[in-house]
Amino acid sequence: MVDVSQHKMVPEHSIVDEGELDDVLEEYEIKSTDLPKIKRTDPALPDDAEIGDVIKIVRDSRTTDRAVVYRLVVE
Numbered sequence: 001m002v003d004v005s006q007h008k009m010v011p012e013h014s015i016v017d018e019g020e021l022d023d024v025l026e027e028y029e030i031k032s033t034d035l036p037k038i039k040r041t042d043p044a045l046p047d048d049a050e051i052g053d054v055i056k057i058v059r060d061s062r063t064t065d066r067a068v069v070y071r072l073v074v075e
Contacts, residue, residue, distance in 0.1 A: 013045055013057050057069045
């Protein structure tokens with residue numbers, strides 16, 4: 001079986017630690033539940049991601065070199 005998370009077209013996905021999460025939520029003046037969602041069954045998620053975790057996704061961007069987005073893991 002193919003490990004989708006290792007495909008070259010899948011951007012880097014990592015679990016955000018509490019310290020970084022607090023900084024991000026404060027910067028945007030939001031709660032984690034206000035973030036866009038990603039399902040726990042998404043094959044690109046790290047294996048140790050759990051419901052309620054926030055995932056940092058780093059994508060290549062033509063305009064800013066790289067784009068960082070955050071997603072809340074849901075059921």
